[in-house]
Amino acid sequence: MTNIVMLNSRNHRDLKVKAGPSASLGDAQRFAAVIPGEFTQMATVCPLFFSKDAETGAFYCGAMLGFDEGENLFLDGDAYHGHRPLSLQRLPFFTAGPDIAVDLDHPRVGASGGAEVFDAEGKPTAYLESVVGSLRQLHAGQEQGKVLIETLLKHDLIEPVDLDIAFDDGAHHHVRGLYTIARDRLEALADEVVVELFRRGYLLLIHAMLLSQKQLPALIERRNARKLEASAGLRF
Amino acid sequence: MAQAPRTISAGSGLDREAFAADIVGPCAPVVIRGLVSDWPAVRAAAGEGVLAYLAPMATDTPVNVFVGAPEIEGRYYYADDLTGFNFSQESQPFAAALQRILRPAGEGMATAYVGSVPTSLCAPAFAAENPMPLLDGRTPPRLWLGHAAQVACHYDTLDNLACVIAGTRRFTLYPPEAIADLYVGPIDLTMAGQPVSLAASAPPDPDRYPRFERLKGLALEAELGPGDALYLPKLWWHRVDSHAPVNAMANYWWDAFASGPDAPYMSLMLALIAVSERPEAERAAWRAFFDHYVFRPEGHPLAHLPSDRHGILGPLHPDNYGVIRSRILNTLKRS
Numbered sequence: 001m002t003n004i005v006m007l008n009s010r011n012h013r014d015l016k017v018k019a020g021p022s023a024s025l026g027d028a029q030r031f032a033a034v035i036p037g038e039f040t041q042m043a044t045v046c047p048l049f050f051s052k053d054a055e056t057g058a059f060y061c062g063a064m065l066g067f068d069e070g071e072n073l074f075l076d077g078d079a080y081h082g083h084r085p086l087s088l089q090r091l092p093f094f095t096a097g098p099d100i101a102v103d104l105d106h107p108r109v110g111a112s113g114g115a116e117v118f119d120a121e122g123k124p125t126a127y128l129e130s131v132v133g134s135l136r137q138l139h140a141g142q143e144q145g146k147v148l149i150e151t152l153l154k155h156d157l158i159e160p161v162d163l164d165i166a167f168d169d170g171a172h173h174h175v176r177g178l179y180t181i182a183r184d185r186l187e188a189l190a191d192e193v194v195v196e197l198f199r200r201g202y203l204l205l206i207h208a209m210l211l212s213q214k215q216l217p218a219l220i221e222r223r224n225a226r227k228l229e230a231s232a233g234l235r236f
Numbered sequence: 237m238a239q240a241p242r243t244i245s246a247g248s249g250l251d252r253e254a255f256a257a258d259i260v261g262p263c264a265p266v267v268i269r270g271l272v273s274d275w276p277a278v279r280a281a282a283g284e285g286v287l288a289y290l291a292p293m294a295t296d297t298p299v300n301v302f303v304g305a306p307e308i309e310g311r312y313y314y315a316d317d318l319t320g321f322n323f324s325q326e327s328q329p330f331a332a333a334l335q336r337i338l339r340p341a342g343e344g345m346a347t348a349y350v351g352s353v354p355t356s357l358c359a360p361a362f363a364a365e366n367p368m369p370l371l372d373g374r375t376p377p378r379l380w381l382g383h384a385a386q387v388a389c390h391y392d393t394l395d396n397l398a399c400v401i402a403g404t405r406r407f408t409l410y411p412p413e414a415i416a417d418l419y420v421g422p423i424d425l426t427m428a429g430q431p432v433s434l435a436a437s438a439p440p441d442p443d444r445y446p447r448f449e450r451l452k453g454l455a456l457e458a459e460l461g462p463g464d465a466l467y468l469p470k471l472w473w474h475r476v477d478s479h480a481p482v483n484a485m486a487n488y489w490w491d492a493f494a495s496g497p498d499a500p501y502m503s504l505m506l507a508l509i510a511v512s513e514r515p516e517a518e519r520a521a522w523r524a525f526f527d528h529y530v531f532r533p534e535g536h537p538l539a540h541l542p543s544d545r546h547g548i549l550g551p552l553h554p555d556n557y558g559v560i561r562s563r564i565l566n567t568l569k570r571s
Binding site: 167168169172224233 | 496497498547548555557558559560561562563565566567
């Protein structure tokens, strides 16, 4: 359940939020939205794909973090390996126009060891300032992502990709509903379109996305390695 | 006269659960008379002919046709020196192969046979028109069509339900334990993918195959007519003789007792390279260990401990199968 309300120092003076990564507090996601500003950083550690929003059907960009429901292979207990997507970092806060909203039912709220959001005088703490910074970055990035996707769709550069993956433990996954850059159509683009995409910074994002697919074997290995840990007592 | 396998009649409350429990569970062959008598394919075979029934649904997916010269009389087999075969193989679109196979071969003419034809690709309408309620429907049937033929005595590594559509078929069966007395040929140079018994496939030759004589009295023989079916457990040796000018059969292959994606035969191959050329005394030691952990003639290896102390030797599912498999694969990749 969610209980999203506008954040203000009057009602939320005593609000405490546990901000760090934790499986039980919302980081156990196998696919997380990422903004264009995160593409190059994420593309070196995990595959990036487009997916469709379950409610609106609109494309969005995301990072594949695991395979099973709730499996984030970059999360190790309360430690996060590599860049933690802003869409996870910002929880339980959201933007609401110029204001900030908070989901009071989110497990991060009121959890033990939480950080204060407002100080004794009702002024934002350094933690809240950093949240505001992240949300601002995220909000701008989401808009950039929409324009990127519109541009890619205009040039018919998004195509579905189906993944059939066999893991070392014998499990098979048939991943459907992901999309990526249509490489053949990218290579057939007219020169002036290529220049336009380059000038807008999109060519770098397109190539980051294509190159990120090379991280799929590494992600599979991360999962295989987790299963392997469970057999540590077995010697042969 | 050889003994017949257990034989029952279709109907008599034989549903999917009873089939799994009473027929498949005991791992012994069972003839089920009249199981598919109501199939449109079987009724057509008795009327306008199986060719007329199959031709409209046949696709042009290529199939591998065995073609035998008249002098081999349909006995598809090795050439005398075991380096090749006494027949030729041709790839042909299934629709065209049907026309060649389902017209009787005249006197002095070549015979043809096609086996293991996947209906999912070659006759997509077949499975829905000829349903098999005893199985879960995930296994599409395969077709076996030909002039009178003798298919060499072999085994399969899957459970088999063979249903005769047209003609008569005689199955000669030997239990898996007969393997050492059957004079089994090479496991990689095969006619249709499976090793064959040389002693049970050729005319009797006690001088050449003396141990085969021990199996007299052990063989089972089942004569199947249109509509009859045979459940054959995995690893049972079977020679198949079809007698009519035109013969047709459908079969289903599935693994009734799979614990996961890994076939037992794969572990046999791994054991073969790891164990088979060690000294006899060491092999005997490994045999004791394989028996203890794998074949378990005396039950679970940790039966003397409470089940919460069984560790990785506890039930394979939900976790232990994957954990052990991960370890095996990782070791194979790194070594």
